[in-house]
Amino acid sequence: MPQTGRIPTGGERLVQCLEREGVECVFGLQGGAVMPIFDALYDSKIRLIQVRHEQGATHMADGYARATGRPGVVLVTSGPGATNTVTGLLTALMDSVPIIVITGQTVSPMLGKDAFQEADVTGITYAVVKHSYLLKHVNDIPRVLKEAFYLATSGRPGPILIDVPKDISSAKCTAPFVDEVDLPGYHPAARLDAAALDRAAAALARSQRPVLYAGHGAVIANASRPLLKLAEKLQAPVVTTLLGKGAMPEDHPLHLGMFGMHGTAYANRAVADCDLIMSVGGRWDDRITGKLSEFCKDAIKIHIDIDPAEFNKIVRPDISLLGDARLALEDLLPLVRPCNSADWLKQCAAWRKQFPLRYAKKGGLRAQHVLDRLDKLGGRDCILTTDVGQHQMWAAQFCLTTKPHHWLSSGGAGTMGFGMPAAIGAQFGCPDKKVWAIVGDGGFQMTMAELATAAVHKLPIKVLIINNGFLGMIRQWQDLFYDQRFTAAALEGNPDFVKLAAAYGIKGWHIRRAGDVDRVLKAAMAYNDGPCLVDAEVVHQENVFPMIPAGASLREMLVERPRHKLEKPAGST
Numbered sequence: 001m002p003q004t005g006r007i008p009t010g011g012e013r014l015v016q017c018l019e020r021e022g023v024e025c026v027f028g029l030q031g032g033a034v035m036p037i038f039d040a041l042y043d044s045k046i047r048l049i050q051v052r053h054e055q056g057a058t059h060m061a062d063g064y065a066r067a068t069g070r071p072g073v074v075l076v077t078s079g080p081g082a083t084n085t086v087t088g089l090l091t092a093l094m095d096s097v098p099i100i101v102i103t104g105q106t107v108s109p110m111l112g113k114d115a116f117q118e119a120d121v122t123g124i125t126y127a128v129v130k131h132s133y134l135l136k137h138v139n140d141i142p143r144v145l146k147e148a149f150y151l152a153t154s155g156r157p158g159p160i161l162i163d164v165p166k167d168i169s170s171a172k173c174t175a176p177f178v179d180e181v182d183l184p185g186y187h188p189a190a191r192l193d194a195a196a197l198d199r200a201a202a203a204l205a206r207s208q209r210p211v212l213y214a215g216h217g218a219v220i221a222n223a224s225r226p227l228l229k230l231a232e233k234l235q236a237p238v239v240t241t242l243l244g245k246g247a248m249p250e251d252h253p254l255h256l257g258m259f260g261m262h263g264t265a266y267a268n269r270a271v272a273d274c275d276l277i278m279s280v281g282g283r284w285d286d287r288i289t290g291k292l293s294e295f296c297k298d299a300i301k302i303h304i305d306i307d308p309a310e311f312n313k314i315v316r317p318d319i320s321l322l323g324d325a326r327l328a329l330e331d332l333l334p335l336v337r338p339c340n341s342a343d344w345l346k347q348c349a350a351w352r353k354q355f356p357l358r359y360a361k362k363g364g365l366r367a368q369h370v371l372d373r374l375d376k377l378g379g380r381d382c383i384l385t386t387d388v389g390q391h392q393m394w395a396a397q398f399c400l401t402t403k404p405h406h407w408l409s410s411g412g413a414g415t416m417g418f419g420m421p422a423a424i425g426a427q428f429g430c431p432d433k434k435v436w437a438i439v440g441d442g443g444f445q446m447t448m449a450e451l452a453t454a455a456v457h458k459l460p461i462k463v464l465i466i467n468n469g470f471l472g473m474i475r476q477w478q479d480l481f482y483d484q485r486f487t488a489a490a491l492e493g494n495p496d497f498v499k500l501a502a503a504y505g506i507k508g509w510h511i512r513r514a515g516d517v518d519r520v521l522k523a524a525m526a527y528n529d530g531p532c533l534v535d536a537e538v539v540h541q542e543n544v545f546p547m548i549p550a551g552a553s554l555r556e557m558l559v560e561r562p563r564h565k566l567e568k569p570a571g572s573t
Contacts, residue, residue: 031077034104058088063422094412130158155188217281
């Protein structure tokens with residue numbers, strides 16, 4: 001933004017602060033209460049990405065942040081514009097993603113008086129942000145912006161909301177820029193306690209059946225290199241959560257894949273039978289522990305996490321290590337020695353051979369086949385984003401992730417509609433990489449208006465729709481637990497997605513036969529003249545296996561459809 005010597009408005013100073021933070025692009029949608037800030041962007045070097053819906057903006061910022069490690073920024077108006085960001089804020093909070101959401105607000109004198117498009121945004125979003133601000137004075141802008149970026153990216157990352165009344169963004173700002181923050185009550189953890197590290201190293205030395213469990217925190221902390229070194233030094237197998245994919249190359253011999261509800265059978269067997277499990281940036285959530293009283297009940301549990309609130313929340317660890325995952329592993333590496341794990345690794349290899357991931361090769365086009373071939377045809381080198389549901393689990397199983405920040409998926413919130421906007425954000429953040437959005441026909445329709453955003457900017461994202469005509473995971477549960485009473489699961493009225501893409505000027509292909517998969521995926525992989533879309537019309541009634549019914553133990557894992565009726569787990573989801 002050019003300096004003219006005049007006193008800037010609050011909106012102009014806010015944009016200048018964004019520039020000083022290195023912000024490359026802002027994902028936003030105009031509105032009356034936020035016009036002074038949008039006007040300031042007119043003269044800025046920051047790229048404004050106009051979206052079609054505010055939820056799409058938050059998912060784009062989220063995808064940008066996950067792919068780059070830098071905070072994504074959202075700018076929307078007041079009232080419904082602000083409330084439309086709530087789903088994206090929840091998604092980012094649950095998965096510890098740094099985004100900054102700036103919302104317009106009615107003028108300060110009208111706060112609390114039900115003014116046009118007024119909403120108590122800080123109150124509404126209190127439970128879905130790491131921290132929030134309601135600006136009361138224009139000269140607070142430089143301090144608040146500096147604090148917001150620091151809070152979003154330090155410690156356990158998360159979303160920050162800044163609510164800006166229109167009179168504040170319009171007033172003159174005389175405050176200087178702020179280069180340092182002063183938050184006496186905020187002390188993110190750094191390096192770990194030496195005594196705790198010694199106890200962890202001693203426990204690892206005694207273990208004969210160890211498992212290293214990498215969660216999203218390992219990816220966020222860029223702990224991939226020390227995690228790989230530790231696994232190789234210990235000769236310990238590694239499992240990951242859904243969001244831990246990429247923390248260690250999944251094609252490494254020590255990697256057993258994802259564990260939990262739809263993890264590989266051999267990963268779940270290893271976790272069930274281990275004598276020690278060490279979580280690196282994982283939170284022991286219900287999707288991996290299953291029946292908590294049976295989860296690794298005889299194993300030593302070590303927990304590395306940067307957030308002390310995670311200790312003892314679900315699992316009571318024997319050793320808790322508070323600190324950054326990368327620094328923790330770097331400090332632990334010199335203290336450990338190889339485990340006596342030769343027999344254990346042989347057992348894990350036997351399980352891998354006994355329980356491979358498999359799918360039927362006949363009887364129609366299978367989602368697993370499409371995703372398996374995507375992986376083999378170059379998907380392993382691409383950034384993959386997903387929506388939520390069956391396609392997400394199949395993608396996690398068959399699309400191996402070998403680099404951190406290349407697997408972007410909504411975990412804790414399970415947000416349908418996340419995949420395609422997240423791919424847009426990731427592509428803006430990583431313009432030199434190929435980006436695939438793997439979505440279901442249900443979730444895709446929740447945010448498919450953002451095809452316009454991709455088309456306008458000629459982003460070469462590739463959208464792969466796993467189209468089974470159902471809310472697939474809902475249908476699966478109704479099939480297994482609700483006597484096949486398929487209520488509100490079929491997606492009647494789906495459009496022709498290729499024709500829909502064409503309406504936006506986007507190239508599209510149908511896949512209806514297994515014989516067409518390679519040809520179409522290769523064509524889409526090579527297409528770089530803007531976005532493209534592949535509609536894979538897969539069999540309607542296919543279930544994801546392995547599966548651990550909610551509330552069941554890892555040992556009760558199903559590797560195929562049972563012949564007997566299953567009882568619906570009480571109080572489960």
